Amino acid sequence: xxxxxxxxxxxxxxxxxxxxxxxxxxxxxxxxxxxxxxxxxxxxxxxxxxxxxxxxxxxxxxxxxxxxxxxxxxxxxxxxxxxxxxxxxxxxxxxxxxxxxxxxxxxxxxxxxxxxxxxxxxxxxxxxxxxxxxxxxxxxxxxxxxxxxxxxxxxxxxxxxxxxxxxxxxxxxxxxxxxxxxxxxxxxxxxxxxxxxxxxxxxxxxxxxxxxxxxxxxxxxxxxxxxxxxxxxxxxxxxxxxxxxxxxxxxxxxxxxxxxxxxxxxxxxxxxxxxxxxxxxxxxxxxxxxxxxxxxxxxxxxxxxxxxxxxxxxx
Numbered sequence: 001x002x003x004x005x006x007x008x009x010x011x012x013x014x015x016x017x018x019x020x021x022x023x024x025x026x027x028x029x030x031x032x033x034x035x036x037x038x039x040x041x042x043x044x045x046x047x048x049x050x051x052x053x054x055x056x057x058x059x060x061x062x063x064x065x066x067x068x069x070x071x072x073x074x075x076x077x078x079x080x081x082x083x084x085x086x087x088x089x090x091x092x093x094x095x096x097x098x099x100x101x102x103x104x105x106x107x108x109x110x111x112x113x114x115x116x117x118x119x120x121x122x123x124x125x126x127x128x129x130x131x132x133x134x135x136x137x138x139x140x141x142x143x144x145x146x147x148x149x150x151x152x153x154x155x156x157x158x159x160x161x162x163x164x165x166x167x168x169x170x171x172x173x174x175x176x177x178x179x180x181x182x183x184x185x186x187x188x189x190x191x192x193x194x195x196x197x198x199x200x201x202x203x204x205x206x207x208x209x210x211x212x213x214x215x216x217x218x219x220x221x222x223x224x225x226x227x228x229x230x231x232x233x234x235x236x237x238x239x240x241x242x243x244x245x246x247x248x249x250x251x252x253x254x255x256x257x258x259x260x261x262x263x264x265x266x267x268x269x270x271x272x273x274x275x276x277x278x279x280x281x282x283x284x285x286x287x288x289x290x291x292x293x294x295x296x297x298x299x300x301x302x303x304x305x306x307x308x309x310x311x312x313x314x315x
Contacts, residue, residue, distance in 0.1 A: 005020065005021065005024040006021050006024050006025065006305050008021075008306075009128055009306070009309075010122045010128055010129045010130070010131075010306070011128075011129075011130045011131060011140050011141070011302055011306060012118055012119055012122060012129065012131045012138070012140070013131060013137065013138035013140050013176065013179070014138065014140045014143050014144070014176050014179040014180045014183070015138065015175075015179045017179075017183065018183075019183050019184055019185075022144070022147065022180055022183060022184060023184070024305075025144055025298070025301055025302060025305065026144065026147060026148050026151060026298075028301035028304065028305060029144070029148055029294070029297040029298045029300070029301040030148075030297075031301075032072075032296070032297035032298075032300040032301055033152075033293070033294065033297045035072075036072070036293070036296055036297060036300075041072050042072055042074065043072060043073050043074060043300075044073070044074035045073055045074060045304065045311075046070065046073040046074045046075035046106075046303065046304070046307060046311075047074035047075070048074075048076075049074075049075045049076065049106035049107065049307060049310070049311070050075065050076045050077075050078060050103075050104070050105045050106050050107075051066075051070040051075040051076065051077045051078070051105065051106065051107050051108075051109065051303065052078050052080060052100065052103065052105035052107070052108045052109070053066050053067060053070075053077065053078065053079045053080065053108075053109045053132075054080045054100060054108060054109070054110050054111075054121075055079070055080070055081060055110075055111040055132070056110070056111060056112040056113065056117070057111050057112055057113040057133070058081075059111055059132070059133065061267060061268070061292075062111065062132050062133065062142075062295075063079060063111075063132075065292070065295045065296050065299055066109045066130075066132060066299050067079060068296050069296050069297075069299035069300040069303055070299075070303060072296070072300060073300055073303055073304060075106075075107075075303070078105075080100075093117055093120060093121065094120070094124060096121075097120065097121040097124035097125060098124060100121070100125060101124060101125040101126055101127075104126075105125075105127055106127055106128075106307060106310055107127055107128045107129075107130070107303060107306060107307050107310075108121070108125060108127055108128070108129045108130070109129075109130045109132050110122075110129055110130070110131060110132060110134075111131075111132035111133045111134070112133075112134045112135065113134075113135055114134065114135045115134055115135030115136050115137035116134065116135070116137060117134050117135070118131040118132075118134040118137075119134075127310070128306035128307060128310070130299075130302055130303070130306065133172055134172065135172065136169075136170055136171070136172055136175070137172055137175065138172050138175050138176045138179075139172040139173050139175075139176050140176050141295065141298050141299055141302060142172075142173045142176055142177075142266055142295070143173070143176030143177045143179065143180040143181075144176075144180065144298045144302070145291060145294040145295040145297075145298040145299075146173075146177055146180070146223065146264060146266070146291060146294075147177075147180045147181060147184065148294045148297070148298055149264065149287050149290050149291050149294045150162070150181075150221055150262065150264075150287075152290075152294070153262055153287055153290070154220065154221070154262065157181060157184040157185060157186050158184060158185030158186065159185060159186070159187075160181075160186045160187070160220040160221060161186070161187045161189065161218060161219045161220050161221070161258075162177075162181050162186050162187070162188050162189070162219065162220065162221040162223060163189045163190075163191050163209075163215050163216055163219040163221065163222050163223065163257070164177055164178065164188060164189065164190050164191065164206075164223045164225065165190075165191040165192060165212065165215065165216075165222065165223065165224050165225065165247065165249070165274075166191075166192050166196065166224055166225035166226070166227055166247065166274050167192065167196045167225050167226070167227050167228065168190045168191075168192050168196060168197050168198060168201070168225065169192075169195075169196045169197060169198045170196070170228070171225050173225065173266045174190065174225060175204075177223065178190070178201075178204050178205065178206050179204070182204070182205035182206065187207070188205065188206040188207070189206065189207045189208075189209055189215050189219065190206045190207070190208055190209070190215075191209040191210075191212055191215030191216070191247075192209075192210070192212075192247060193210065193237065193243075193246070193247065194210050195237070196227075196237070197210070212246060212247045212253065213253065213256055216253060216254075216256040216257045217256050217257070218256075218257065218258055219257040219258060219261055220257070220258050220260075220261060220262065221261065221262045221264060222249065222254065222257050222261055222262070222263050222264070223264040223265070223266075224249050224263070224264070224265045224269075224274045224275045225265075225266065225274065226265070226266070226267070226268060226269065226270055226274060227240075227243060227270060227273055227274050240270075240272075240273045243273060243274070244272060244273050244274070247274065248272075248273060248274055248275065248276065249263070249274065249275045249276065249279050250276045250278075250279060251276065251278055251279055251282075254279060254285065261285060262285060262287050263275075263279055263280070263282065263285045263286045263287065263288070264286075264287050264288060264291060265280065265288050265291075266291065267288065267291075267292070269288075
């Protein structure tokens with residue numbers, strides 16, 4: 001084990017992290033949950049630092065969460081909608097990375113629609129980089145906030161059965177959750193139609209189920225994924241109605257899971273497609289709004305941890 005509890009310059013993914021490194025970030029987030037629930041939500045430890053949120057792919061929720069996190073820590077937060085600027089004019093990703101680096105940000109949050117793009121940028125800049133989602137690869141802070149939500153609601157992660165259901169094939173959220181939860185000792189199932197399950201998912205440590213009811217049987221956590229409308233227009237999913245009939249989460253289907261099963265969804269939801277409103281809004285089972293809350297705390301923790309060396313603070 002390294003002398004530093006999190007000896008990484010960037011947070012580009014959760015694959016390959018040790019259990020204690022993931023747990024450390026979750027533990028660090030706990031203090032920010034407490035602060036965010038209080039009246040005074042400003043800490044100020046990143047005062048004087050510039051946080052650049054460069055989103056090559058639009059995402060209102062994730063961008064807002066990172067912006068709130070940075071501002072509550074006192075950083076100067078700059079949002080760059082790169083998808084609508086120079087890249088559209090033909091500038092290469094490397095050119096954009098060099099340009100961003102010249103602005104001397106102290107931490108960058110990058111989102112891109114291509115897998116590996118965030119890694120490429122991280123190699124070209126002089127500051128820590130957080131991956132806010134890249135292609136089908138990973139969305140590490142989403143995986144961390146989901147793990148934190150589960151741990152706070154269930155008291156543990158090790159030994160739990162977590163069913164991740166829906167469009168797993170195209171989901172970076174699913175990948176980060178599989179990496180985080182299996183590393184922390186959970187039994188992870190991926191559940192969905194054969195056309196929406198990735199080949200070789202067993203090598204990631206997950207069990208594959210195409211029968212929705214079988215995949216939900218006894219699960220402690222049921223995590224639904226958004227089915228994008230474009231999947232329904234092609235050959236992957238026949239129709240929204242048929243998908244809901246076979247793989248939509250209803251109260252009746254939730255009964256197949258554990259009696260105290262937790263229901264999660266990273267959002268935004270397609271109500272009536274992958275999840276019924278009655279389940280999404282269930283005051284006892286649903287943790288969907290709590291996931292949003294935990295997202296701010298986790299991102300505050302990651303911004304704090306990754307900028308400590310820059311601030312001259314020992315881990």
